[in-house]
Amino acid sequence: LPLYFFTESFARFANIPYLCDANTSMSMKIKKEYKVREVAGEFMAVCQGKNLQDMTKVISLNQSAAELWKALEGKSFTLDDAAQQLQELYGIDDQRAKADAAKWIDSLVNANVIE
Numbered sequence: 001l002p003l004y005f006f007t008e009s010f011a012r013f014a015n016i017p018y019l020c021d022a023n024t025s026m027s028m029k030i031k032k033e034y035k036v037r038e039v040a041g042e043f044m045a046v047c048q049g050k051n052l053q054d055m056t057k058v059i060s061l062n063q064s065a066a067e068l069w070k071a072l073e074g075k076s077f078t079l080d081d082a083a084q085q086l087q088e089l090y091g092i093d094d095q096r097a098k099a100d101a102a103k104w105i106d107s108l109v110n111a112n113v114i115e
Contacts, residue, residue: 027076028105028114036061036069045069045113059111064090065104079105 034045043066045059061069064086071085082101086092092100108114 025078025080027078029076030069030073030108031113031115032074034059034113036066036073038066047113059113068101068104 033047035048037044037046043061043063045061047058067089068082068085071089072082075081079098079101082105083094083097086097086100087094090097105114
């Protein structure tokens, strides 16, 4: 499941029902079993099993998604926290940051990497 964002307008996001749309203070965390790896210039989130990496659970990330992941990995965060990170990383406005953060979070929830 690719996590590509920053490519669609806010209008498109406005019609997507976000899992955290109603509650921007809902706390979540990226599961600790998942780690970002860079392979041949591509970023991937890989589920690390007890002894070996499970290559059946690989999530492709673009650079923006990987940077946001790295900024929030190991921390509890909210939609607002993720949006603030995007504003700091890319200097985008609040509305765009919240839309992009919500899409990123929804993608991670759908991939079952958020707890």
